[in-house]
Amino acid sequence: MNLTLQQLADQLSSGFARETAGGVVRVVDYARTGCHLEAAVWPSAVVCAAELLDQRGFALDTITGVDWIAEGEMEVIYDYFHATAGWRIVIRSRLPRGNPEIPTISGVFPGADWHERETHDFFGIRFLGHPDLRPFLLPEDADYHPLRKDFTA
Protein backbone atom coordinates (compact mmCIF):
# COMPACT_ATOMS: atom_id res chain seq x y z
CA MET A 1 0.00 0.00 0.00
CA ASN A 2 1.26 3.47 -0.88
CA LEU A 3 0.13 4.93 2.41
CA THR A 4 1.69 5.61 5.76
CA LEU A 5 -0.16 4.58 8.88
CA GLN A 6 -0.81 8.22 9.72
CA GLN A 7 -2.30 8.85 6.27
CA LEU A 8 -4.54 5.84 6.69
CA ALA A 9 -5.59 7.10 10.14
CA ASP A 10 -6.45 10.51 8.62
CA GLN A 11 -8.43 8.91 5.81
CA LEU A 12 -10.42 6.85 8.28
CA SER A 13 -11.04 9.91 10.48
CA SER A 14 -12.37 11.95 7.60
CA GLY A 15 -14.41 8.94 6.46
CA PHE A 16 -15.99 8.70 9.91
CA ALA A 17 -16.56 12.47 10.02
CA ARG A 18 -18.92 12.14 7.09
CA GLU A 19 -21.01 9.77 9.21
CA THR A 20 -23.40 11.41 11.64
CA ALA A 21 -21.75 9.84 14.68
CA GLY A 22 -18.05 9.64 13.85
CA GLY A 23 -15.16 8.15 15.79
CA VAL A 24 -11.60 8.65 17.00
CA VAL A 25 -8.63 7.05 15.23
CA ARG A 26 -5.10 6.85 16.60
CA VAL A 27 -1.81 5.17 15.73
CA VAL A 28 -0.67 2.91 18.58
CA ASP A 29 2.63 1.32 19.53
CA TYR A 30 2.79 -2.09 17.85
CA ALA A 31 5.50 -3.40 20.18
CA ARG A 32 3.26 -2.82 23.21
CA THR A 33 -0.17 -3.73 21.93
CA GLY A 34 0.29 -5.97 18.90
CA CYS A 35 -1.64 -3.68 16.56
CA HIS A 36 -0.86 -0.59 14.51
CA LEU A 37 -4.02 1.48 14.49
CA GLU A 38 -6.99 1.70 16.81
CA ALA A 39 -10.30 3.39 16.29
CA ALA A 40 -13.13 3.91 18.75
CA VAL A 41 -16.33 4.46 16.83
CA TRP A 42 -20.03 4.80 17.52
CA PRO A 43 -22.06 1.66 16.71
CA SER A 44 -23.59 3.43 13.71
CA ALA A 45 -20.10 3.79 12.14
CA VAL A 46 -18.94 0.15 12.14
CA VAL A 47 -20.33 -0.54 8.68
CA CYS A 48 -18.67 2.61 7.37
CA ALA A 49 -15.38 1.44 8.95
CA ALA A 50 -15.74 -1.97 7.34
CA GLU A 51 -16.39 -0.39 3.94
CA LEU A 52 -13.42 1.97 4.23
CA LEU A 53 -11.12 -0.91 5.14
CA ASP A 54 -12.61 -3.18 2.50
CA GLN A 55 -11.86 -0.55 -0.19
CA ARG A 56 -8.24 -0.44 1.01
CA GLY A 57 -7.75 -4.19 0.72
CA PHE A 58 -7.98 -5.17 4.38
CA ALA A 59 -9.19 -8.60 5.43
CA LEU A 60 -11.39 -9.34 8.40
CA ASP A 61 -9.45 -11.11 11.12
CA THR A 62 -12.08 -11.64 13.79
CA ILE A 63 -14.92 -10.07 15.73
CA THR A 64 -15.46 -10.46 19.43
CA GLY A 65 -17.07 -8.87 22.46
CA VAL A 66 -16.15 -7.81 25.98
CA ASP A 67 -18.61 -7.42 28.84
CA TRP A 68 -17.72 -4.28 30.83
CA ILE A 69 -20.27 -5.00 33.51
CA ALA A 70 -19.05 -2.31 35.95
CA GLU A 71 -19.55 0.40 33.32
CA GLY A 72 -22.86 -1.10 32.15
CA GLU A 73 -21.46 -1.48 28.65
CA MET A 74 -20.64 -4.12 26.06
CA GLU A 75 -17.77 -3.66 23.67
CA VAL A 76 -17.53 -5.12 20.19
CA ILE A 77 -13.99 -5.45 18.82
CA TYR A 78 -13.32 -5.84 15.10
CA ASP A 79 -9.83 -6.94 14.04
CA TYR A 80 -8.59 -6.38 10.52
CA PHE A 81 -5.30 -7.18 8.85
CA HIS A 82 -3.69 -6.26 5.57
CA ALA A 83 -2.06 -9.23 3.87
CA THR A 84 0.63 -7.28 2.00
CA ALA A 85 1.23 -4.25 4.24
CA GLY A 86 1.21 -6.43 7.36
CA TRP A 87 -0.87 -3.90 9.31
CA ARG A 88 -3.35 -4.71 12.02
CA ILE A 89 -6.26 -2.42 12.74
CA VAL A 90 -8.68 -2.61 15.64
CA ILE A 91 -12.11 -0.99 15.54
CA ARG A 92 -13.94 -0.79 18.87
CA SER A 93 -17.46 0.17 19.63
CA ARG A 94 -19.30 0.38 22.96
CA LEU A 95 -22.98 -0.45 23.41
CA PRO A 96 -25.36 -0.06 26.34
CA ARG A 97 -25.36 -3.37 28.21
CA GLY A 98 -29.13 -3.34 28.63
CA ASN A 99 -29.78 -3.25 24.90
CA PRO A 100 -26.67 -4.39 23.03
CA GLU A 101 -27.43 -3.87 19.36
CA ILE A 102 -25.09 -3.03 16.50
CA PRO A 103 -25.42 -3.24 12.71
CA THR A 104 -23.98 -6.31 11.00
CA ILE A 105 -20.98 -5.98 8.71
CA SER A 106 -21.66 -9.33 7.05
CA GLY A 107 -22.88 -7.43 3.98
CA VAL A 108 -19.35 -6.08 3.53
CA PHE A 109 -17.30 -9.06 4.75
CA PRO A 110 -19.16 -12.39 4.40
CA GLY A 111 -16.65 -13.86 6.86
CA ALA A 112 -18.26 -11.67 9.55
CA ASP A 113 -21.34 -13.92 9.49
CA TRP A 114 -19.79 -16.63 11.68
CA HIS A 115 -17.87 -14.26 13.95
CA GLU A 116 -21.03 -12.27 14.65
CA ARG A 117 -23.02 -15.41 15.31
CA GLU A 118 -20.39 -16.53 17.79
CA THR A 119 -20.36 -13.12 19.50
CA HIS A 120 -24.15 -13.28 19.73
CA ASP A 121 -23.85 -16.74 21.33
CA PHE A 122 -21.34 -15.67 23.94
CA PHE A 123 -22.57 -12.15 24.79
CA GLY A 124 -26.13 -11.82 23.52
CA ILE A 125 -25.10 -8.89 21.34
CA ARG A 126 -27.65 -8.58 18.53
CA PHE A 127 -26.25 -7.81 15.09
CA LEU A 128 -29.02 -5.96 13.28
CA GLY A 129 -29.56 -7.19 9.74
CA HIS A 130 -27.60 -10.41 10.29
CA PRO A 131 -29.12 -13.16 8.13
CA ASP A 132 -29.18 -15.87 10.80
CA LEU A 133 -28.39 -15.47 14.51
CA ARG A 134 -29.22 -19.04 15.53
CA PRO A 135 -26.83 -20.51 18.15
CA PHE A 136 -23.59 -21.38 16.44
CA LEU A 137 -21.12 -23.00 18.81
CA LEU A 138 -23.65 -23.41 21.66
CA PRO A 139 -26.42 -26.05 21.59
CA GLU A 140 -29.34 -25.21 19.31
CA ASP A 141 -31.68 -24.50 22.26
CA ALA A 142 -29.19 -22.32 24.18
CA ASP A 143 -30.81 -19.22 25.67
CA TYR A 144 -27.82 -18.13 27.78
CA HIS A 145 -24.70 -16.12 27.01
CA PRO A 146 -21.75 -17.64 28.87
CA LEU A 147 -19.21 -14.83 28.48
CA ARG A 148 -21.45 -12.30 30.20
CA LYS A 149 -19.81 -11.58 33.52
CA ASP A 150 -23.05 -12.24 35.43
CA PHE A 151 -23.55 -15.67 33.83
CA THR A 152 -23.77 -18.56 36.26
CA ALA A 153 -23.94 -22.16 35.13
Next chain:
Amino acid sequence: MIAPQAICPEGTRNETFVLNLGPQHPATHGVLRVKLTMDGEYITRAEPVVGYIHRMQEKMAENRTYARFLPNTSRIDYLSAMAYTHAFVAAVERAARIEVPARAEYIRVVTSELNRISSHLVWFGAFLLDLGGFTPLLYAFDDRERILDLLEGISGSRLTYCYYRFGGLCNDIDEDFIKGTHDFVARMRPRLKMYRTLVTDNIILRKRLIGIGPISQEMCRRYGATGPVIRGSGVAYDVRKAEPYSVYPEFNFDVPVFPEGDSMARYLVRMAEMEQSLRIIEQALDKLPGGPVMASNVPRVLKLPAGDYCCAVEAARGRFAVRIISDNKEIPYRVKLRTPSFSNLSLFEEASQGMMLPDALALMGSLDLVIPDIDR
Protein backbone atom coordinates in the same frame (compact mmCIF):
# COMPACT_ATOMS: atom_id res chain seq x y z
CA MET B 1 -36.56 -52.01 -19.87
CA ILE B 2 -38.44 -49.37 -17.93
CA ALA B 3 -38.54 -45.94 -19.54
CA PRO B 4 -36.70 -43.34 -17.42
CA GLN B 5 -39.89 -41.28 -17.17
CA ALA B 6 -41.54 -44.12 -15.28
CA ILE B 7 -38.93 -43.89 -12.48
CA CYS B 8 -38.49 -40.14 -12.65
CA PRO B 9 -41.85 -38.57 -13.43
CA GLU B 10 -42.00 -35.12 -15.00
CA GLY B 11 -40.78 -32.34 -12.72
CA THR B 12 -38.75 -34.48 -10.34
CA ARG B 13 -35.49 -33.67 -12.06
CA ASN B 14 -35.26 -30.36 -10.21
CA GLU B 15 -35.77 -31.89 -6.81
CA THR B 16 -33.00 -31.60 -4.26
CA PHE B 17 -32.34 -33.75 -1.22
CA VAL B 18 -30.51 -33.19 2.04
CA LEU B 19 -27.46 -35.28 2.82
CA ASN B 20 -25.76 -35.16 6.17
CA LEU B 21 -21.99 -35.44 6.06
CA GLY B 22 -20.96 -36.20 9.62
CA PRO B 23 -20.86 -35.34 12.48
CA GLN B 24 -19.21 -38.76 12.61
CA HIS B 25 -17.52 -39.19 9.27
CA PRO B 26 -13.89 -39.99 8.47
CA ALA B 27 -13.66 -37.30 5.77
CA THR B 28 -14.46 -34.52 8.23
CA HIS B 29 -11.50 -35.49 10.47
CA GLY B 30 -13.32 -34.85 13.69
CA VAL B 31 -16.78 -33.94 14.80
CA LEU B 32 -17.91 -31.65 12.02
CA ARG B 33 -21.24 -31.89 10.30
CA VAL B 34 -21.94 -30.50 6.86
CA LYS B 35 -25.58 -30.26 5.88
CA LEU B 36 -25.50 -30.74 2.13
CA THR B 37 -28.35 -29.85 -0.17
CA MET B 38 -27.75 -31.98 -3.23
CA ASP B 39 -29.01 -31.86 -6.77
CA GLY B 40 -28.01 -35.38 -7.74
CA GLU B 41 -24.22 -35.52 -7.43
CA TYR B 42 -23.92 -31.74 -7.30
CA ILE B 43 -23.92 -29.55 -4.23
CA THR B 44 -26.36 -26.67 -4.24
CA ARG B 45 -25.61 -25.67 -0.65
CA ALA B 46 -23.15 -26.95 1.94
CA GLU B 47 -23.79 -25.56 5.38
CA PRO B 48 -21.15 -26.49 7.97
CA VAL B 49 -22.71 -27.14 11.38
CA VAL B 50 -20.09 -26.70 14.08
CA GLY B 51 -19.92 -26.71 17.86
CA TYR B 52 -20.14 -30.46 18.59
CA ILE B 53 -16.93 -30.33 20.61
CA HIS B 54 -17.17 -26.76 21.83
CA ARG B 55 -15.41 -26.50 25.20
CA MET B 56 -15.73 -22.75 25.91
CA GLN B 57 -11.98 -22.28 26.22
CA GLU B 58 -12.44 -18.51 26.44
CA LYS B 59 -14.61 -18.87 29.55
CA MET B 60 -12.05 -21.21 31.11
CA ALA B 61 -9.48 -18.45 30.60
CA GLU B 62 -11.55 -16.13 32.79
CA ASN B 63 -11.49 -18.34 35.86
CA ARG B 64 -7.82 -19.30 36.19
CA THR B 65 -4.42 -17.66 36.28
CA TYR B 66 -2.36 -17.13 33.15
CA ALA B 67 -0.07 -20.03 34.00
CA ARG B 68 -2.99 -22.37 34.55
CA PHE B 69 -4.57 -21.41 31.25
CA LEU B 70 -1.37 -22.07 29.31
CA PRO B 71 -1.94 -25.86 28.95
CA ASN B 72 -5.40 -25.13 27.50
CA THR B 73 -3.81 -23.36 24.56
CA SER B 74 -2.06 -26.55 23.47
CA ARG B 75 -5.43 -28.28 23.23
CA ILE B 76 -7.06 -26.00 20.68
CA ASP B 77 -5.25 -27.11 17.55
CA TYR B 78 -3.77 -30.29 18.95
CA LEU B 79 -1.54 -30.64 15.88
CA SER B 80 0.28 -27.35 16.35
CA ALA B 81 0.47 -27.01 20.10
CA MET B 82 3.92 -25.40 20.01
CA ALA B 83 2.74 -22.48 17.88
CA TYR B 84 -0.40 -22.00 19.96
CA THR B 85 1.42 -21.94 23.28
CA HIS B 86 3.94 -19.61 21.63
CA ALA B 87 1.21 -17.08 20.82
CA PHE B 88 -0.12 -17.15 24.37
CA VAL B 89 3.24 -16.85 26.11
CA ALA B 90 4.30 -14.11 23.69
CA ALA B 91 1.13 -12.11 24.41
CA VAL B 92 1.76 -12.41 28.14
CA GLU B 93 5.43 -11.53 27.69
CA ARG B 94 4.44 -8.47 25.67
CA ALA B 95 2.07 -7.32 28.41
CA ALA B 96 4.43 -8.02 31.31
CA ARG B 97 7.50 -6.70 29.41
CA ILE B 98 9.43 -9.92 29.93
CA GLU B 99 12.68 -10.23 27.95
CA VAL B 100 13.10 -13.79 26.72
CA PRO B 101 16.71 -15.09 26.51
CA ALA B 102 17.95 -15.61 22.94
CA ARG B 103 18.62 -19.31 23.44
CA ALA B 104 15.01 -19.87 24.46
CA GLU B 105 13.72 -18.07 21.36
CA TYR B 106 15.96 -20.16 19.09
CA ILE B 107 14.72 -23.35 20.68
CA ARG B 108 11.14 -22.11 20.34
CA VAL B 109 11.72 -21.69 16.62
CA VAL B 110 13.26 -25.17 16.26
CA THR B 111 10.43 -26.87 18.14
CA SER B 112 7.68 -24.84 16.44
CA GLU B 113 9.06 -25.73 13.02
CA LEU B 114 9.38 -29.41 13.93
CA ASN B 115 5.77 -29.21 15.05
CA ARG B 116 4.78 -27.60 11.75
CA ILE B 117 6.37 -30.49 9.84
CA SER B 118 4.64 -33.08 12.00
CA SER B 119 1.32 -31.29 11.50
CA HIS B 120 1.79 -31.15 7.73
CA LEU B 121 2.68 -34.85 7.74
CA VAL B 122 -0.62 -35.68 9.44
CA TRP B 123 -2.42 -33.56 6.86
CA PHE B 124 -0.49 -35.24 4.03
CA GLY B 125 -1.36 -38.73 5.18
CA ALA B 126 -4.98 -37.97 6.02
CA PHE B 127 -5.57 -35.98 2.85
CA LEU B 128 -4.35 -38.84 0.67
CA LEU B 129 -6.48 -41.20 2.69
CA ASP B 130 -9.48 -39.01 1.79
CA LEU B 131 -8.51 -39.27 -1.84
CA GLY B 132 -8.29 -43.05 -1.66
CA GLY B 133 -4.54 -43.60 -1.27
CA PHE B 134 -3.75 -45.56 1.87
CA THR B 135 0.01 -46.10 1.65
CA PRO B 136 1.33 -42.51 2.00
CA LEU B 137 -0.21 -42.28 5.47
CA LEU B 138 2.05 -45.07 6.69
CA TYR B 139 5.15 -43.33 5.34
CA ALA B 140 4.08 -39.95 6.74
CA PHE B 141 3.39 -41.36 10.19
CA ASP B 142 6.75 -43.09 10.20
CA ASP B 143 8.45 -39.69 9.71
CA ARG B 144 6.13 -37.96 12.12
CA GLU B 145 6.85 -40.53 14.80
CA ARG B 146 10.49 -39.40 14.85
CA ILE B 147 9.43 -35.81 15.49
CA LEU B 148 7.09 -36.90 18.27
CA ASP B 149 9.93 -38.85 19.89
CA LEU B 150 12.23 -35.83 19.71
CA LEU B 151 9.67 -33.47 21.19
CA GLU B 152 8.63 -35.98 23.83
CA GLY B 153 12.26 -36.19 24.92
CA ILE B 154 12.38 -32.51 25.82
CA SER B 155 8.80 -31.67 26.75
CA GLY B 156 7.40 -34.93 28.08
CA SER B 157 4.39 -34.82 25.75
CA ARG B 158 3.81 -36.32 22.35
CA LEU B 159 1.10 -33.96 21.15
CA THR B 160 -0.22 -31.37 23.59
CA TYR B 161 3.09 -29.77 24.44
CA CYS B 162 3.35 -27.23 27.20
CA TYR B 163 7.07 -26.64 26.75
CA TYR B 164 7.12 -22.84 26.60
CA ARG B 165 6.82 -20.79 29.76
CA PHE B 166 6.34 -17.08 30.34
CA GLY B 167 9.92 -15.91 29.91
CA GLY B 168 11.41 -18.98 28.26
CA LEU B 169 11.17 -22.76 28.36
CA CYS B 170 10.62 -25.32 31.07
CA ASN B 171 13.83 -27.24 30.18
CA ASP B 172 16.89 -26.75 28.08
CA ILE B 173 17.45 -29.10 25.14
CA ASP B 174 20.14 -31.77 25.40
CA GLU B 175 22.72 -33.30 23.07
CA ASP B 176 20.35 -36.15 22.19
CA PHE B 177 17.79 -33.68 20.92
CA ILE B 178 20.34 -31.74 18.86
CA LYS B 179 21.78 -34.88 17.32
CA GLY B 180 18.34 -36.38 16.77
CA THR B 181 17.13 -33.22 15.06
CA HIS B 182 20.16 -33.11 12.75
CA ASP B 183 19.51 -36.77 11.90
CA PHE B 184 15.87 -36.01 11.23
CA VAL B 185 16.70 -33.14 8.86
CA ALA B 186 19.16 -35.37 7.01
CA ARG B 187 16.53 -38.11 6.74
CA MET B 188 13.61 -35.88 5.81
CA ARG B 189 15.08 -34.25 2.69
CA PRO B 190 15.29 -37.48 0.66
CA ARG B 191 11.91 -38.49 2.06
CA LEU B 192 10.36 -35.29 0.69
CA LYS B 193 11.97 -36.03 -2.65
CA MET B 194 10.46 -39.50 -2.51
CA TYR B 195 7.03 -38.03 -1.74
CA ARG B 196 7.37 -35.93 -4.85
CA THR B 197 8.00 -38.87 -7.12
CA LEU B 198 5.71 -41.26 -5.28
CA VAL B 199 2.74 -38.97 -4.69
CA THR B 200 2.96 -35.44 -6.06
CA ASP B 201 3.74 -36.52 -9.61
CA ASN B 202 1.11 -39.22 -9.56
CA ILE B 203 -1.35 -38.72 -12.38
CA ILE B 204 -4.36 -39.85 -10.34
CA LEU B 205 -3.59 -37.34 -7.58
CA ARG B 206 -3.12 -34.57 -10.12
CA LYS B 207 -6.42 -35.36 -11.81
CA ARG B 208 -8.16 -35.27 -8.46
CA LEU B 209 -6.66 -31.91 -7.43
CA ILE B 210 -5.78 -29.70 -10.38
CA GLY B 211 -8.50 -27.14 -11.00
CA ILE B 212 -10.61 -28.53 -8.16
CA GLY B 213 -12.03 -26.17 -5.53
CA PRO B 214 -10.63 -22.87 -6.77
CA ILE B 215 -10.42 -20.16 -4.09
CA SER B 216 -9.63 -16.65 -5.27
CA GLN B 217 -7.48 -14.09 -3.45
CA GLU B 218 -10.58 -12.00 -3.06
CA MET B 219 -12.48 -14.84 -1.39
CA CYS B 220 -9.60 -15.38 1.05
CA ARG B 221 -9.66 -11.70 1.94
CA ARG B 222 -13.42 -11.48 2.45
CA TYR B 223 -13.42 -14.53 4.73
CA GLY B 224 -10.10 -13.89 6.47
CA ALA B 225 -8.54 -17.15 5.26
CA THR B 226 -4.84 -17.46 6.08
CA GLY B 227 -2.03 -19.97 6.09
CA PRO B 228 -1.53 -22.40 3.20
CA VAL B 229 -5.02 -21.50 1.94
CA ILE B 230 -4.17 -17.86 1.18
CA ARG B 231 -0.67 -18.79 -0.01
CA GLY B 232 -2.22 -21.30 -2.39
CA SER B 233 -4.19 -18.40 -3.85
CA GLY B 234 -1.10 -16.41 -4.69
CA VAL B 235 -0.78 -14.14 -1.63
CA ALA B 236 2.55 -14.30 0.19
CA TYR B 237 0.98 -13.70 3.61
CA ASP B 238 2.87 -15.35 6.42
CA VAL B 239 2.80 -13.94 9.96
CA ARG B 240 6.46 -14.89 10.37
CA LYS B 241 7.25 -12.28 7.68
CA ALA B 242 4.32 -9.87 7.96
CA GLU B 243 4.47 -9.38 11.73
CA PRO B 244 7.86 -10.88 12.60
CA TYR B 245 7.94 -12.39 16.08
CA SER B 246 10.49 -14.33 18.10
CA VAL B 247 13.80 -14.62 16.19
CA TYR B 248 12.34 -15.43 12.75
CA PRO B 249 13.94 -12.35 11.13
CA GLU B 250 17.35 -13.98 11.77
CA PHE B 251 16.72 -16.82 9.33
CA ASN B 252 16.65 -17.12 5.56
CA PHE B 253 13.54 -18.85 4.38
CA ASP B 254 11.05 -18.45 1.56
CA VAL B 255 7.30 -18.23 1.78
CA PRO B 256 6.05 -20.76 -0.79
CA VAL B 257 3.27 -19.27 -2.89
CA PHE B 258 1.27 -20.90 -5.65
CA PRO B 259 -1.10 -18.68 -7.61
CA GLU B 260 -3.55 -21.26 -8.99
CA GLY B 261 -5.90 -21.25 -6.00
CA ASP B 262 -6.94 -24.88 -6.52
CA SER B 263 -6.54 -27.85 -4.20
CA MET B 264 -3.24 -28.76 -5.90
CA ALA B 265 -1.82 -25.33 -5.08
CA ARG B 266 -2.66 -25.76 -1.40
CA TYR B 267 -1.11 -29.22 -1.52
CA LEU B 268 2.09 -27.87 -3.07
CA VAL B 269 2.31 -25.00 -0.55
CA ARG B 270 2.39 -27.42 2.38
CA MET B 271 4.87 -29.75 0.70
CA ALA B 272 7.20 -26.81 -0.01
CA GLU B 273 6.74 -25.46 3.52
CA MET B 274 8.16 -28.61 5.03
CA GLU B 275 11.41 -27.99 3.14
CA GLN B 276 11.50 -24.39 4.35
CA SER B 277 10.95 -25.54 7.93
CA LEU B 278 13.93 -27.88 7.59
CA ARG B 279 16.01 -24.91 6.42
CA ILE B 280 14.95 -22.85 9.44
CA ILE B 281 15.67 -25.70 11.85
CA GLU B 282 19.16 -26.19 10.42
CA GLN B 283 20.03 -22.50 10.66
CA ALA B 284 18.65 -22.23 14.19
CA LEU B 285 20.67 -25.20 15.39
CA ASP B 286 23.83 -23.86 13.73
CA LYS B 287 23.45 -20.43 15.32
CA LEU B 288 22.08 -21.68 18.64
CA PRO B 289 23.42 -19.30 21.30
CA GLY B 290 24.36 -20.38 24.81
CA GLY B 291 23.01 -18.95 28.01
CA PRO B 292 19.90 -19.48 30.09
CA VAL B 293 16.54 -20.66 28.69
CA MET B 294 14.47 -18.80 31.24
CA ALA B 295 14.28 -15.12 32.09
CA SER B 296 15.18 -14.35 35.66
CA ASN B 297 12.73 -12.61 37.98
CA VAL B 298 9.52 -13.82 36.33
CA PRO B 299 7.01 -13.89 39.22
CA ARG B 300 5.31 -17.19 39.98
CA VAL B 301 1.90 -15.61 39.66
CA LEU B 302 1.68 -12.95 37.00
CA LYS B 303 -0.44 -9.85 37.25
CA LEU B 304 -0.56 -8.07 33.89
CA PRO B 305 -0.92 -4.29 33.76
CA ALA B 306 -4.41 -3.23 32.70
CA GLY B 307 -4.71 -3.06 28.94
CA ASP B 308 -5.31 -4.90 25.71
CA TYR B 309 -2.53 -7.02 24.23
CA CYS B 310 -2.46 -9.09 21.04
CA CYS B 311 -0.01 -11.52 19.61
CA ALA B 312 -0.25 -13.55 16.43
CA VAL B 313 1.81 -16.46 15.14
CA GLU B 314 1.93 -18.47 11.95
CA ALA B 315 0.60 -21.86 13.02
CA ALA B 316 0.45 -24.82 10.63
CA ARG B 317 -3.05 -23.82 9.49
CA GLY B 318 -2.51 -20.09 9.39
CA ARG B 319 -2.78 -17.08 11.58
CA PHE B 320 -3.49 -17.82 15.25
CA ALA B 321 -3.95 -14.71 17.37
CA VAL B 322 -4.49 -14.24 21.08
CA ARG B 323 -5.99 -11.10 22.59
CA ILE B 324 -5.65 -10.66 26.32
CA ILE B 325 -7.61 -7.96 28.10
CA SER B 326 -6.28 -7.45 31.59
CA ASP B 327 -7.74 -5.46 34.46
CA ASN B 328 -4.57 -5.79 36.54
CA LYS B 329 -5.64 -8.98 38.32
CA GLU B 330 -4.10 -12.44 38.50
CA ILE B 331 -6.71 -13.87 36.16
CA PRO B 332 -7.44 -12.47 32.69
CA TYR B 333 -10.51 -10.28 32.25
CA ARG B 334 -11.00 -11.65 28.75
CA VAL B 335 -9.04 -13.86 26.36
CA LYS B 336 -10.00 -14.09 22.70
CA LEU B 337 -8.59 -16.90 20.59
CA ARG B 338 -8.64 -16.26 16.86
CA THR B 339 -8.13 -19.59 15.14
CA PRO B 340 -7.25 -20.19 11.49
CA SER B 341 -9.47 -23.24 10.85
CA PHE B 342 -12.55 -21.19 11.80
CA SER B 343 -11.99 -18.63 9.06
CA ASN B 344 -10.69 -21.20 6.57
CA LEU B 345 -13.84 -23.31 6.93
CA SER B 346 -16.13 -20.27 6.72
CA LEU B 347 -15.46 -19.97 3.00
CA PHE B 348 -16.42 -23.60 2.33
CA GLU B 349 -20.09 -22.84 1.75
CA GLU B 350 -19.31 -20.37 -1.01
CA ALA B 351 -16.38 -22.29 -2.47
CA SER B 352 -18.17 -25.65 -2.69
CA GLN B 353 -21.26 -24.41 -4.47
CA GLY B 354 -21.96 -26.40 -7.63
CA MET B 355 -19.17 -28.89 -7.01
CA MET B 356 -19.51 -32.65 -7.16
CA LEU B 357 -19.46 -34.26 -3.74
CA PRO B 358 -16.14 -36.14 -4.11
CA ASP B 359 -14.50 -32.94 -5.35
CA ALA B 360 -15.88 -30.99 -2.42
CA LEU B 361 -14.29 -33.55 -0.10
CA ALA B 362 -10.97 -32.97 -1.86
CA LEU B 363 -11.48 -29.24 -1.30
CA MET B 364 -12.28 -29.81 2.36
CA GLY B 365 -9.18 -31.97 2.79
CA SER B 366 -7.05 -29.28 1.18
CA LEU B 367 -8.23 -26.79 3.84
CA ASP B 368 -6.57 -28.98 6.51
CA LEU B 369 -9.19 -28.48 9.19
CA VAL B 370 -8.75 -29.31 12.85
CA ILE B 371 -12.21 -29.33 14.41
CA PRO B 372 -11.32 -28.42 18.03
CA ASP B 373 -9.56 -25.43 16.50
CA ILE B 374 -12.91 -24.29 15.07
CA ASP B 375 -15.07 -25.15 18.07
CA ARG B 376 -12.59 -24.17 20.81
